[in-house]
Amino acid sequence: MIAPTEVREKMASQLKSIDFDKASIDPVTKRGVQKAIALIELKFAQQEQAH
Numbered sequence: 001m002i003a004p005t006e007v008r009e010k011m012a013s014q015l016k017s018i019d020f021d022k023a024s025i026d027p028v029t030k031r032g033v034q035k036a037i038a039l040i041e042l043k044f045a046q047q048e049q050a051h
Contacts, residue, residue, distance in 0.1 A: 008040055011040055012037055012040045012041055015033055015036060015037045015040075016037060018033060020033075
C-alpha cells in the first residue's frame with residue numbers, strides 16, 4: 001500500500017530534522033538515513049509523475 005502524500009512528506013521531514021552533530025550518530029547510520037530520505041523522495045516523486 002502506498003502512503004498518502006502527507007504521510008510521505010512527514011516521514012521525509014522527520015528524517016531531515018535529525019541533528020546528526022547533537023545525536024552523535026556514526027557516519028554509516030547518517031548515510032543510511034540520507035539514503036532513506038532520498039528513496040522516499042525519489043520513489044514517490046516518480047510515482048506522482050506517472051499518474
